[in-house]
Amino acid sequence: MSEVARLQLICLSVVGSGILILLFIKSVFPRVIGFVAIVLGLFMLTALAVPQMASLPPVEEKFDIATVKTPTDLAAIGQKIFFSKGQCALCHTIGPSESARCPDLKGIGAKLSREFLYESMTQPQAYIYKDYRHEGLPKMYPAEMPAINKNPIGLSRNEILSVIAFLQQMSGEPISINPSELDVPGQAPAAPVKAAQSGPMAVAQAH
Amino acid sequence: MGPIIKLILLNVVTYLILKFVLPNVPGSAPLPASLIFLYLLLTTSGFLILATVSAESKEEFWGPIQRFLVGDGIGGLQALRWVVLILFPLLVGWQTYNSTAVSDAPPGENRTIHPAPPGEYAGLSNPVPKTPETIQQGKGFYAAFCSPCHGGNFDGKGSAARGFNPPPANFADPTTIAMLQESYLFWRIKKGGVGLPIEGMPWKSAMPRWELELPDEWIWKIIMGEYDGAHQSPRTWE
């Protein structure tokens, strides 16, 4: 007997016991319980009649420097980081969106140099533009952007470079980062905890 | 017996309409049994609600049934009463037998057609500028790579489509690509059928994993060509 058939049998017996209660018992409260049992049993039967589908967690992927051969590979990794570990997509979008809370990054790779991009991620307060898009005095942006190479996000230099590669790709630009520029792991850059600790060092190397 | 005959008649008429009239409307198709069951259930519960909404109507509906079941003062219907009393358990038994017997029908496949894309694809936008040239290029790529299955008319009826289950998507249908953003199509084309999550039943999809053959830029162009050719527009936030 399959799992579903077994569950169906349970449901039917729940419904059946509800009917039995209604048939044989006179006092009100048990009868209400019997009625509730019938309703719940029917609900479960309905739930068993629709397709049974579970959602399995996908395999966790690791940033492995050995697999990076071309700038496109790098951008593919950058794409994953942008939308997951880097948490960039919690605020930024690529392309217009109603939910954007921070600047739209579409075309950013064409507008800004890779060095500037790197600096904006690691030292977001370095250059703060004033916001002139409204009447009156220009406002200071409340640069809410966290330093990406520090905790809690803590991307390694390699990871930041691949995000830049991805941003360039999404702007229709040639990717200016070559896989040969990546740090060859003496220590694994993939381990997130280590990467977080080695953040400041990565900044130093970038300059 | 008025109301109960009405109830039966109502259900029969509804069933006949759903089973034989609706499928023959142009552009329609037979309804699955689950849907017919749902509609019949609604009809019946509606009838019961109306029949029991007042004391009079309830008596009118339930009184005859009660008298019939008990067999009081029903005169010539006594024989029918016995038939019903014998048939009902037999019907229940027959259904039980059927439901425990090994089914002749293979398990239904309720594949999710548009499962959620992986996070890294949900927020992309097309980096290729939308110009007549790029759209034309996209259509060219479409003709070369996609049309054998999805059809030269974007209707999912390509020459190679006939053997595939699930069938190739019909882009002209307003409930396919018109409901999706370009990034979704990008994911589906790039990663192909094997990139689907479990609810999309990736093991059945014949969609190739185009990232092995086409650069991203071509895929973005194909997407533009597809929307243009199928006279649809992508879902946007603008």
Add this chain to the structure above:
Amino acid sequence: MIRGLSRIVPNVVGGVCLAIGFLIVQPAAAEEKPKAEAPAETQASSAVSAPLVKGALPADDPTAAIWSSAPPATFPMSPQVHWPTRNLEATVKDMIVRGLHDGTNVAILLEYADPTEDPDDAAAVQFMVGDKKAHFAHGQPMAQVEGGPVNIWYWKNKDGKGVDMNAKGFGTLKIQDHQDVKAKGAYANGRWKVVFSRPLDTGHPEEDTLITTAGFINIGFAAWDGKKDPSSGELKEKGSQKAVSSWWYFRAEAPPNYTGYYYAAIAVGLALGFQFVLIRKLKKGQSA
């Protein structure tokens, strides 16, 4: 008392109607279709049903008379487009499949139209192995689902025998160490009839699909037209250039099972009891 009754009855009747409605319609929904639709040759099917036969299986006789007792199932074929070396036009358009089993061995008959008989004509049947789902194109690896291998039974005209193979992705085809599959083809009137046979259980659950009488297993088909291109002398269909089908279903019919009657008897008893109690209650209600 009548009042008490009027409280009981609507609820009971409502509940019972619904419960019985479920009982009736759910199986009816599943049961109705196959009966209405006897697998005609012209209409696409979704499953091959292999009846249980007494006596010898026609394991090496594609033209045996007993095959006509097996219901045919027709599956549409497509050119293989999934893998980069694709062909966009394949000779075989439909595959008619029949199955028979005798409790220990299974025989599957493929029948399809092929205008010419060539030494390189070939056909294959494919199954999933074990519980894991396998992609229909040679068990391609899938991104989000851990797939399993496929088991392929292959026959080629010039070899005249069956080959038992496994694959888990293109280019991973491997001939098994233990060959359990027999195959034989017969060509007549522009049609191939190829019969494959194998024990239901080979004792190698890691490599071979286990065919039981319990339910449906996945099955797929492929055919190669071995005709050569007149200009180049090259084979038109070879390797991954072939006609393929999607995954469909195969079932070896179980020997008659009488447990259903027991369940039915129990259900009849319950229904009778219910009826009895209900009517007694109604009667009491009226007399009171």
Add this chain to the structure above:
Amino acid sequence: MGYQGGWIQRLLRSGSGHGGTLLGFAIAAGLLSLPALVFGADVAPAAPTEYRDIPYVGSRNVIWVVAQLHLLLAGFVLGVPMFAWVCEVVAWRGGEKRYDKLAKEFTKLLTSAYSTTALFGGILLFLLIAFYPKLMNYLTDIFFPSFIVYCILFLVETATLYLYWYGWDAMQYGGKKTFHIFLGLMLNVFAFFIMIIPNSWATFQSSPVVIAEGTDMARAWAATWNPTWWPVNIHRIIANVVLGGYICGAYAGIRYLSAKTPEERDHYDWMGYVGNFIGVFGLLALPFAGYWLMREIYQYNQQMGITLMGGFLSWLFILQAMLIGVLFLGSNYYFWLGITYRIPGSALKYRKPMLAMLVVLLLCLAVWMTPHSLVASLEEAAKMGGSHHPLLGVLGVMSAKMTVSNLMILVTFMSFIMYWRAGKQDTAGWAKIAKAIMGAILVLAGVAVIILGVWGYFVPAIIRINYFSTSQVLIVIGVMLTITPLTALLMKSAKTTTEMAWGKMPPRAGYSLVLNAIMVILLMTLMGYARSSSRVHWHVYGVVRDTSQYAFSPALGYASGIMALCTFFFCMIVAFIFWVATMGDKAKAVSASPSKGELPHGMPAMAGASSALDAPKAPKF
């Protein structure tokens, strides 16, 4: 469903072997330390435990049931004070004593319900800390300041509750009553904050924002204001009103069924009416709040939106549609029963409008319940050319659903208006014109909603979402806002032709009240599963991944079993609370006769009042 491998046996076995639990704990701890050792070798010498499990049942199932029960109880505990306070205010302003009595009757429940909720909250907290240390560590790190605020609020709420309840009789008159009303208001205000603070933790899990460096306070503040916080707050507060109302109705229904005296029957019939009315009142607003929430989710993360609406959870919405359908039918049925039974001789008069409304309701439900992807066998799917029906498939998309849900709300609203007007005769000279205007408004609104719905198929999604759906909602709200005061004005001068007779409802009315309550509870458990499953394999969406063995989301059939279990437990707990709270004054209740009060003008039927109550008649059966 193979992955759940034999959970039933495990469940059965766990019931019989309590002694094994401790041993199981030990074994589980031992087993868990194995991967921890391996992990430890990779990262750090002593990696902290990330998860713990309990054998047989599974940590996730335990958390699931306890959290759901806590949430339901909390919904009840937050819904009831609102309900009680409104009743008290009605009694205070209108001078009708029985509302005060009703309010007090429910506040009495609060003390025991409140402690039960807190008890489950405590159990939940302990279990979370034990089973999910990694996640709890993370959340504590972010939300620490709001934990403190939460604790303080709890103290204040408890004090207020005690004052409110124990001071009820002492603060009955004059300025003291005003203070008591103020206390009730504060009770609700604190309760509201007690609700929204944990909401911020839960919504942060599904829609986290980036936490930059900063003070603890700043971080907690930033995390609290996450995109789905307010939609969930609003959705929950309305849902709590609905839950409170329908549970009150169910309680009244059960008491009505077992009532022995005419006075009891009168009282509980009336209470059932009030409960159902409040439930429906909230229900009318709930779809709008749900729509807003869904929209925010879609905007926050398209992936999550698709998972819910089109992905693996899409089948869940068939169930949701069924439950909501039954709820709408049940609520309207109760209204109609009220008309035919409480207003003698009205059955025939109202049969036609009822039939019309029923047909509209059923047609809407048919559309509402038609899924986009249909449950179909292979053959059926082949005939349809896929899992979408070529013709009926168009009923499965948002445009159609929004349209019919608005229409269903309109119909239910009409049911209510009909009930309100039943047995009354207009005397005002302008009554005819007013009625014509109201009819025209209703018809026009219905037509406009349908036109917008059909038109919605031909415009881009964003226009439909931003303008059409919003307009539909605004039209329906507009109708309610114009017709309600108009009817109230009409009623003010109306002459009562037939008195309302309480205590005459048939038993099925009581059962339909119970059914409605069950539907609401099931809906809440179902949507709890949906909200939790939409995070798929994340504890905190996109930030903290669930790496436990329970990272998968179970299929609906299995999940529905747990939902049914939660519903049943919750009903039993509530029944127990009611039983405990009313144990003492059963005898009193029997002997007490319903209080007589002056009828407030302007809101007779809404308050369910009728002067018939002053002269309770003996029920006919």
